[in-house]
Amino acid sequence: MRLTTKGRYAVTAMLDLALHTDSGPVSLSDISNRQGISLSYLEQLFAKLRKQSLVVSVRGPGGGYRLSRDRSDIFVAQIVDAVNESVDATGCKGRSDCQGGNTCLTHHLWCDLSDQIHDFLSEISLEKLVKRQDVRQVADRQDKDSKVSASASQEKISAALIG
Amino acid sequence: MRLTTKGRYAVTAMLDLALHTDSGPVSLSDISNRQGISLSYLEQLFAKLRKQSLVVSVRGPGGGYRLSRDRSDIFVAQIVDAVNESVDATGCKGRSDCQGGNTCLTHHLWCDLSDQIHDFLSEISLEKLVKRQDVRQVADRQDKDSKVSASASQEKISAALIG
DNA sequence: CTAATAACCTACTAATTCAGTCGGGTAAAT
DNA sequence: ATTTACCCGACTGAATTAGTAGGTTATTAG
Numbered sequence: 001m002r003l004t005t006k007g008r009y010a011v012t013a014m015l016d017l018a019l020h021t022d023s024g025p026v027s028l029s030d031i032s033n034r035q036g037i038s039l040s041y042l043e044q045l046f047a048k049l050r051k052q053s054l055v056v057s058v059r060g061p062g063g064g065y066r067l068s069r070d071r072s073d074i075f076v077a078q079i080v081d082a083v084n085e086s087v088d089a090t091g092c093k094g095r096s097d098c099q100g101g102n103t104c105l106t107h108h109l110w111c112d113l114s115d116q117i118h119d120f121l122s123e124i125s126l127e128k129l130v131k132r133q134d135v136r137q138v139a140d141r142q143d144k145d146s147k148v149s150a151s152a153s154q155e156k157i158s159a160a161l162i163g
Numbered sequence: 164m165r166l167t168t169k170g171r172y173a174v175t176a177m178l179d180l181a182l183h184t185d186s187g188p189v190s191l192s193d194i195s196n197r198q199g200i201s202l203s204y205l206e207q208l209f210a211k212l213r214k215q216s217l218v219v220s221v222r223g224p225g226g227g228y229r230l231s232r233d234r235s236d237i238f239v240a241q242i243v244d245a246v247n248e249s250v251d252a253t254g255c256k257g258r259s260d261c262q263g264g265n266t267c268l269t270h271h272l273w274c275d276l277s278d279q280i281h282d283f284l285s286e287i288s289l290e291k292l293v294k295r296q297d298v299r300q301v302a303d304r305q306d307k308d309s310k311v312s313a314s315a316s317q318e319k320i321s322a323a324l325i326g
Numbered sequence: 327c328t329a330a331t332a333a334c335c336t337a338c339t340a341a342t343t344c345a346g347t348c349g350g351g352t353a354a355a356t
Numbered sequence: 357a358t359t360t361a362c363c364c365g366a367c368t369g370a371a372t373t374a375g376t377a378g379g380t381t382a383t384t385a386g
Contacts, residue, residue, distance in 0.1 A: 003276075006344070012269045027361065035268065041346055043363075050363095060354030061360040076272070105198065105305070106175045108297045109239070109287070113166075116283050120276060134271045142268070169373070190332065204375055206334075213334095223383025224331040 007080040009037050010045050014079050017055065018071045018126040019139050025057075025064030034142045045083055052082040071130060077121035170243040172200050173208050177242050180218065181234045181289040182302050188220075188227030197305045208246055215245040234293060240284035 013031050020026050028046065032039045046065060049055045054074060055065045067074060129135055176194050183189050191209065195202040209228060212218045217237060218228045230237060292298055 004344070008267075008269060008273065009345090011272070012267060015268050025361095029361080038346055040348080041344095044346090047363075057362060058354090059352080059360090059362050061356065063354075063361055065362090103297075103301055104171075104175060105178050105298060105301050106171060106292070107301075108295070109174070109292065110171065113280070113283060117276070117280060120279050124272070129269070129272065132271070134266075135268060138266055138268050138270075167373070172374090192332080201375055203377080204373095207375090210334075220333060221383090222331090222333050222381080224385065226332055226383075228333090 003080065003084070006045070007084050009035075009041070010049065010083040011076055011079050013037065013042060013045065014049070014054070014067075014074070015126060015129050015135070017065060017067055018074075018130050019135075021067060021071070024062065025066050027064035030064070030146075034146045048083050049079070052078070054078060054082055067126070070127070072125050072127035074126045075122050076124045076126075076129075077118055080121060166243065166247070169208070170247050172198075172204070173212065173246040174239055174242050176200065176205060176208065177212070177217070177230075177237070178289060178292050178298070180228060180230055181237075181293050182298075184230060184234070187225065188229050190227035193227070197308075211246050212242070215241070217241060217245055230289070233290070235288050235290035237289045238285050239287045239289075239292075240281055243284060 012035050016031050016035055017026050020030070028039055028042045031037065032042055046055060046057075050057060050065075053068050056068050057063070057065050175198050179194050179198055180189050183193070191202055191205045194200065195205055209218060209220075213220060213228075216231050219231050220226070220228055
């Protein structure tokens with residue numbers, strides 16, 4: 001099982017997408033600003049998300065990404081799977097050849113755990129996350145912050161142009 | 164959440180200990196032979212397991228390691244915790260400062276997942292594992308194999324001494 | 327007593343992965 | 357035409373993993 005910043009970033013970014021999906025495609029630089037994830041890194045992650053048809057891209061000005069289907073039909077497990085290679089807890093990827101061709105002592109334990117984690121994350125859709133109160137609260141703060149910093153940087157630009 | 168070969172090795176080794184606990188202390192080289200884990204690596208892992216008082220050591224010839232307490236009172240979660248730093252799925256270790264001092268969008272999701280995994284692994288004792296049929300089967304095969312290879316290497320030694 | 331055993335300890339290493347950067351593309355809208 | 361923003365590949369520092377190497381200390385069997 002592998003669950004690092006990579007998978008967390010992917011889920012966070014997808015959730016950001018789900019939250020701002022009403023006003024057309026969402027650009028990666030918007031997500032980068034709101035979520036504090038580097039733009040280039042997001043590009044790498046979204047390349048994988050696109051390959052797994054979790055998102056569709058719109059090129060050109062005003063473009064960005066959109067969810068490929070309804071929020072209720074995209075699950076956290078799918079997102080993590082898309083960017084990591086697997087959510088498997090066994091070392092042998094279920095092949096049971098963990099100990100030189102044979103099954104290792106704890107093989108079945110890790111299989112059970114993998115199932116457990118997968119089941120848990122498979123039940124959580126973006127829709128479900130969007131409706132959570134803790135998510136809404138954080139999202140509201142982020143929207144406010146990004147507007148502030150947007151106007152702040154606008155002021156900086158103006159100041160630079162004037163000064 | 165970090166669950167790699169490290170944690171798997173530790174659990175496997177502890178289970179081996181639990182299975183062979185009747186005939187006195189178990190040496191790391193025995194575990195190394197049976198489980199196919201490098202001796203030096205086992206030493207590193209057991210240093211941590213000892214610090215967490217999961218095992219006690221007996222030095223000198225005939226020495227080795229023993230479980231510090233009953234098999235039913237040692238749980239997989241404790242073992243994984245002892246060798247990895249944590250089984251936490253959040254990046255901020257529960258401090259909620261994932262996004263530059265603030266809570267990130269998906270913080271609570273990872274908290275939930277951490278709890279889920281921890282609960283699952285906290286319920287599984289070594290006792291429980293020892294009684295599982297799949298574990299017994301693998302253990303039987305390993306005991307046979309190690310005896311064969313032990314007598315084989317004994318023969319090699321004899322052959323070397325004679326030849 | 328001494329030789330063997332096995333825990334204990336420190337330091338080093340190759341390989342991998344993560345998280346991120348950089349530079350240059352290409353497609354589409356204004 | 358220019359800007360926007362996706363697209364793509366190569367590269368990088370830092371961290372971690374899994375393991376090596378080489379020694380020291382405690383204990384016991386002979």
